[in-house]
Amino acid sequence: xxxxxxxxxxxxxxxxxxxxxxxxxxxxxxxxxxxxxxxxxxxxxxxxxxxxxxxxxxxxxxxxxxxxxxxxxxxxxxxxxxxxxxxxxxxxxxxxxxxxxxxxxxxxxxxxxxx
Amino acid sequence: xxxxxxxxxxxxxxxxxxxxxxxxxxxxxxxxxxxxxxxxxxxxxxxxxxxxxxxxxxxxxxxxxxxxxxxxxxxxxxxxxxxxxxxxxxxxxxxxxxxxxxxxxxxxxxxxxxx
Numbered sequence: 001x002x003x004x005x006x007x008x009x010x011x012x013x014x015x016x017x018x019x020x021x022x023x024x025x026x027x028x029x030x031x032x033x034x035x036x037x038x039x040x041x042x043x044x045x046x047x048x049x050x051x052x053x054x055x056x057x058x059x060x061x062x063x064x065x066x067x068x069x070x071x072x073x074x075x076x077x078x079x080x081x082x083x084x085x086x087x088x089x090x091x092x093x094x095x096x097x098x099x100x101x102x103x104x105x106x107x108x109x110x111x112x113x114x115x
Numbered sequence: 116x117x118x119x120x121x122x123x124x125x126x127x128x129x130x131x132x133x134x135x136x137x138x139x140x141x142x143x144x145x146x147x148x149x150x151x152x153x154x155x156x157x158x159x160x161x162x163x164x165x166x167x168x169x170x171x172x173x174x175x176x177x178x179x180x181x182x183x184x185x186x187x188x189x190x191x192x193x194x195x196x197x198x199x200x201x202x203x204x205x206x207x208x209x210x211x212x213x214x215x216x217x218x219x220x221x222x223x224x225x226x227x228x229x230x
Binding site: 090104106 | 146159204218222
């Protein structure tokens with residue numbers, strides 16, 4: 001079974017802090033993704049990566065950055081946390097295979113509160 | 116732009132059949148996914164359609180009409196454990212290929228199963 005592990009289930013930080021959310025997958029997947037999920041808005045894509053050191057902006061990248069130094073690990077960084085970044089953050093990974101229906105596998109999520 | 120619509124909430128009876136509809140208007144199309152998400156848990160993959168027609172997997176089936184921008188998820192022999200949110204998501208295929216592009220999600224349909 002695919003295992004996507006997010007380092008924290010719950011996290012509380014203060015406005016202006018630098019926040020790191022970590023995600024590790026154990027299936028040697030090429031692709032990794034960060035989403036946030038908010039009531040009434042659904043899941044929205046922040047950033048994704050298709051290879052080590054490669055990153056692409058998603059639909060809502062403002063206020064975030066990412067790091068992919070190793071294939072299995074994808075980090076989401078809030079450079080200066082703000083209250084509107086309080087949300088559930090979900091990491092996902094998928095295998096790269098052209099023309100194939102590779103689903104994304106999600107971690108359990110990190111519920112981040114910015115005070 | 117990207118727009119995916121699905122009903123906010125539906126109620127059905129244990130043992131019955133329910134159909135959850137999804138319509139989409141996206142700048143590209145490279146497959147449609149259905150996910151199930153129980154409260155407080157990660158989304159889990161249910162089905163994938165890229166060609167028109169019906170895909171059946173046990174009690175769950177999913178249908179796609181690309182010309183109409185329409186999909187539905189059909190759940191048969193409903194069980195109480197099917198109470199969850201059901202997420203429709205489109206892969207727009209604008210990325211580098213190999214599935215390395217994120218998904219655009221609908222806001223989800225909260226399905227309530229009554230005894």
